[in-house]
Structure formats: structure tokens, C-alpha cells
Amino acid sequence: MAPEISNVSMFFLVFFVLIPVSLSYFYALGLSKSIFWSSFRGVTQLFLIGYVLTYLFSLEPLTGISIMLTVMIVVAALHASKKGQGIPFVRSITFLVIVLIEIFVLVMWLGFDMISFQPDQVIPMSGMVIGNSMVAIGLALERMKSEFKEGKGKIIAALALGAKPEQASKILVRKIVKASMIPNVDGLKTIGLVQLPGMMTGLILGGVAPIEAIRYQIVISLSIFASVSLSAMLVTVIFYRFFFNKNQQMIQMKES
Amino acid sequence: MSIEKVILEAKNIQSDRLKNINFTLHEGEIITLIGPSGAGKSSLLMLLNRLEDPNEGTIHYLGKDINEYPLEQLRKRIGMVFQSSSLFEGSVEDNLKFGPSLFDEWKPERGKELLEVVQLPKEYLDKNVEELSGGEQQRIAFARTLANKPEILLLDEVTSALDVKNVELIERFLKEIVPNQVKAMMMVTHDIEQAKRLGNRTFFMNNEEIVEQGRTSQVLEAPKTNTLQAFLKE
Ligand SMILES: Nc1ncnc2c1ncn2[C@@H]1O[C@H](COP(=O)(O)OP(=O)(O)OP(=O)(O)O)[C@@H](O)[C@H]1O
Ligand SMILES: [Mg+2]
Numbered sequence: 054m055a056p057e058i059s060n061v062s063m064f065f066l067v068f069f070v071l072i073p074v075s076l077s078y079f080y081a082l083g084l085s086k087s088i089f090w091s092s093f094r095g096v097t098q099l100f101l102i103g104y105v106l107t108y109l110f111s112l113e114p115l116t117g118i119s120i121m122l123t124v125m126i127v128v129a130a131l132h133a134s135k136k137g138q139g140i141p142f143v144r145s146i147t148f149l150v151i152v153l154i155e156i157f158v159l160v161m162w163l164g165f166d167m168i169s170f171q172p173d174q175v176i177p178m179s180g181m182v183i184g185n186s187m188v189a190i191g192l193a194l195e196r197m198k199s200e201f202k203e204g205k206g207k208i209i210a211a212l213a214l215g216a217k218p219e220q221a222s223k224i225l226v227r228k229i230v231k232a233s234m235i236p237n238v239d240g241l242k243t244i245g246l247v248q249l250p251g252m253m254t255g256l257i258l259g260g261v262a263p264i265e266a267i268r269y270q271i272v273i274s275l276s277i278f279a280s281v282s283l284s285a286m287l288v289t290v291i292f293y294r295f296f297f298n299k300n301q302q303m304i305q306m307k308e309s
Numbered sequence: 310m311s312i313e314k315v316i317l318e319a320k321n322i323q324s325d326r327l328k329n330i331n332f333t334l335h336e337g338e339i340i341t342l343i344g345p346s347g348a349g350k351s352s353l354l355m356l357l358n359r360l361e362d363p364n365e366g367t368i369h370y371l372g373k374d375i376n377e378y379p380l381e382q383l384r385k386r387i388g389m390v391f392q393s394s395s396l397f398e399g400s401v402e403d404n405l406k407f408g409p410s411l412f413d414e415w416k417p418e419r420g421k422e423l424l425e426v427v428q429l430p431k432e433y434l435d436k437n438v439e440e441l442s443g444g445e446q447q448r449i450a451f452a453r454t455l456a457n458k459p460e461i462l463l464l465d466e467v468t469s470a471l472d473v474k475n476v477e478l479i480e481r482f483l484k485e486i487v488p489n490q491v492k493a494m495m496m497v498t499h500d501i502e503q504a505k506r507l508g509n510r511t512f513f514m515n516n517e518e519i520v521e522q523g524r525t526s527q528v529l530e531a532p533k534t535n536t537l538q539a540f541l542k543e
Pocket of ligand 2: 350351465
């Protein structure tokens with residue numbers, strides 16, 4: 054059984070909150086209120102999610118997993134697609150992309166018996182993949198808009214050379230996909246040396262042997278890497294077309 | 310008077326940014342386009358290779374409506390070079406082969422030939438375009454468009470950011486390529502002297518219209534309208 058942190062111990066976390074509060078007071082940063090509020094909000098959210106997860110874990114695996122995945126994917130899609138305001142169908146396509154990625158990782162995980170179909174395994178693992186894909190999609194959408202704006206001259210030059218929109222976009226799409234991969238490539242190089250990844254830390258604290266914990270970490274790190282690159286790629290290969298009309302001309306995107 | 314072959318003909322063009330555009334472009338000719346900023350010069354060029362479409366009117370290329378050509382073919386045959394050189398990231402060769410590769414027509418020897426045309430050493434092929442000077446970049450942009458073997462060249466203020474030497478060099482080779490490599494050319498310039506040096510005919514645009522068109526010497530030395538007279542005095 055994992056060691057528990059008692060309520061009394063939890064209470065002393067107040068000291069951690071008091072440090073930024075006193076700094077804010079001392080340097081007149083005017084942040085005291087928002088520090089209290091965000092700490093309070095964060096704690097409450099985590100307690101709530103603790104109860105929600107406890108409840109979901111007690112349900113039939115299929116029911117619990119479906120409910121939680123649906124919520125996570127909807128929230129992630131809404132959040133990621135905000136970055137792509139002005140692009141047609143951005144919400145529904147983002148939703149579909151995340152669904153696709155989730156299906157892909159689930160098939161891998163379950164198909165090769167990396168994890169079992171239990172809420173306490175599928176939900177946290179999926180949460181990490183969905184969360185990272187959400188960030189990757191948001192970044193890809195944002196980059197896409199800015200690249201198409203800054204790189205407009207290049208795209209027009211490519212069209213003027215006889216390129217189809219797909220071929221013209223390639224010069225920018227390459228850049229966007231590459232940019233989405235670099236943080237992961239860098240992250241994997243130093244993983245475990247500087248900071249133990251969150252998931253592994255959690256498992257070790259929960260009493261799992263380090264040599265077992267790293268196996269889960271490897272599964273999740275590589276799954277995230279794959280999903281993040283896939284998200285950026287899918288987003289760009291799906292959305293580039295909305296920057297052109299049917300006569301292979303660039304269209305003006307509405308500013309958001 | 311010789312009857313020159315018409316290769317491009319625009320009739321009654323109306324677009325969001327242009328009114329009553331009518332003109333013909335003949336084989337072997339260079340038309341220079343002048344006019345104040347916002348007059349519609351770039352917009353006019355963009356219609357000819359269908360980077361934009363008009364709301365009304367027709368444009369015929371070699372006797373056929375430009376809408377009847379496959380878009381990629383039309384844009385290949387009517388090449389365009391822009392003010393900012395808009396080169397793609399990568400090497401000079403990557404840029405030169407972009408167009409031909411789209412049509413499976415790239416041969417490695419082409420690279421050296423193209424560099425020769427724009428008077429750059431062949432060692433430049435492997436250079437990253439970011440290492441080039443502004444003038445060199447603009448010459449690569451030219452070579453990139455010429456790589457497609459266009460029949461018509463559209464140039465939009467291609468020398469406005471360059472120094473005298475590069476301008477001279479580019480003008481010299483523009484005179485060489487028309488009509489040997491390229492059948493005709495339309496060039497936007499804000500340099501009246503350049504319009505005189507290169508143009509056979511000159512169009513003056515103002516307020517979305519072609520206000521005057523004719524032999525370059527006539528248009529620039531005996532302007533008919535007050536607007537052009539005022540424009541030339543500036
Ligand atoms: N992408 C665009 N969207 C909307 N309006 C535009 C766009 N580009 C140009 N315009 C407008 O269309 C008109 C004609 O512009 P155009 O670029 O053809 O002028 P120009 O004669 O080439 O000017 P310049 O000498 O400054 O290049 C201008 O009023 C301009 O503000
Ligand atoms: Mg212009």
C-alpha cells in the first residue's frame with residue numbers, strides 16, 4: 054500500500070503558500086490575492102478530480118474509461134482549437150485528430166499488452182497523451198497561422214512557379230512539424246538525468262520498484278513523442294487547404 | 310508597320326482592385342508599368358498568371374482563355390519574379406530546382422547554366438541562400454523563375470531594393486533574354502528612368518485603371534493627362 058500523507062501534514066503546506074505571499078507583500082507585487090486564489094483553486098480541483106477518479110475507477114472499466122476520455126478529449130479539443138480561431142472547422146477537426154491519436158495509442162498499448170484495460174491505467178496514461186497532443190495541436194495551429202502570414206511571399210512564389218497548394222505548403226509544413234518535434238527530441242536526451250519524469254516519480258513514491266517504474270515511463274514518453282509529432286503532422290496536412298481557394302490562390306485569413 | 314503577334318490580351322477586366330483594364334502584349338516586347346503606390350500595378354500582374362481572378366472580363370493567352378489552361382501549366386509558362394526575393398529556405402540548388410521538379414524536368418546540369426545566366430559562379434549551387442547578398446538573392450530568384458523556361462515574364466519591382474551595379478547587371482540580362490529566351494515581359498517599376506531604358510511600351514496606372522498606354526517615349530515624354538504630368542514631375 055502506498056504511504057499516505059495525513060491531513061495534518063497537508064495543512065503545513067500553507068507555509069509553501071505563505072512564501073510567495075510574503076514575497077508579494079514585501080516587494081509590493083500585488084499578487085497576494087491571486088496567489089491565494091490560484092492555490093485554493095488548484096487544491097480544490099485536485100481534490101475534486103480525486104473523488105471523480107475514485108468514482109470512475111469503481112465503475113465498469115468500459116463506462117469509467119469512456120466517460121473520462123470523452124471529457125478529456127472534448128476539453129482538449131476546445132482548448133487547442135482556440136489557437137486556430139478563424140480557420141474553418143477547426144474545432145471538429147481538432148476533436149477528430151485527438152480521437153484518432155487516442156485510438157492509435159490505445160491500440161498500441163492494449164494490443165501489445167503494455168497496460169491493461171483498467172481505468173487506473175488507461176485514464177492517467179491517456180490524460181498525458183491527450184494533454185501533450187492538445188499543446189502540440191495548439192502550437193501547430195498557431196504556427197501555421199503565423200507561418201502562412203509571414204511566409205505568404207514564399208507561398209505565392211511557389212504557386213507562381215506552378216506548385217499546387219499542397220506542394221507550396223510543404224515548405225512551411227516541414228518547418229512546423231520539425232518545430233513540434235524538437236522539444237521532444239531534446240527532452241528525451243536528458244530524460245531522467247536532470248529531473249525524474251512526473252509519472253515515474255509518482256510510481257516510485259507509490260512504492261513501485263524503479264526498474265518497473267522506468268518501463269512505464271518509457272511507454273509514456275515514447276507514446277507522447279509519437280502522438281505529438283502525429284498531431285502536428287495531421288493538423289498541418291489537414292488544415293493547409295483552408296489557406297487556399299479552389300483556384301489555387303491564397304486566401305486572406307480573418308484576423309482573430 | 311509590322312504586325313506583331315499578340316500573345317496576351319486582356320479585355321474589359323474588372324476586379325476588386327482594378328477597373329476597365331484593356332491591353333495587349335506582343336511577342337518580343339517589354340511593357341513597363343508605372344504609377345503611384347496602390348494604383349493596382351501588382352494586382353494587374355497577379356491576374357495574368359491567375360494568382361488572382363477578375364470578377365469580369367477575359368484574358369487570352371495565345372488565343373485561348375487563360376481559364377482553359379491547367380493552372381500549373383499557365384503559371385509555369387507565365388513566370389513571375391517578386392520584389393522581396395521570397396527564396397525558400399535551403400540551398401541555391403534547392404531553389405533552382407523547385408519549379409522544374411514539380412514537372413519532373415530537373416536535370417542537375419541546369420543549375421550551372423542558370424547561374425551563368427545570372428552571372429554567379431557555379432560554386433554557389435551548394436550555398437545556403439541566407440549567405441547571399443540582397444543582389445545575389447534577387448538574381449537567384451530570377452534564375453529560379455527562368456528554370457521553368459517561362460514564355461512570358463512578369464516582374465514586380467525586382468530591382469527596387471538593389472544597388473546601381475546589380476540594377477545594371479539585371480537590366481543587361483533582361484535585354485538579353487527578351488526575345489531569345491522569353492517571348493515578352495511586363496515589368497512594374499517605380500524608377501521612371503528604368504521604365505525608359507527597358508520599355509518598348511509603357512502603361513501609366515492610377516486609381517485602379519490604366520490611364521495612359523503607348524510607346525514608352527510618347528507616354529513619358531509627351532504625357533497627355535494631368536495626372537501623369539504631375540506624377541512625372543515628382
Ligand atoms: N491582399 C490585399 N487585400 C486587400 N487589398 C489589397 C491587397 N493587396 C493590395 N490591396 C489594395 O489594392 C490596391 C492595389 O494594390 P497593388 O498592390 O496592386 O498596388 P501597386 O500599384 O502594386 O502599389 P505599390 O507600388 O505600392 O506596390 C491598393 O489599394 C491596396 O491597398
Ligand atoms: Mg506593387
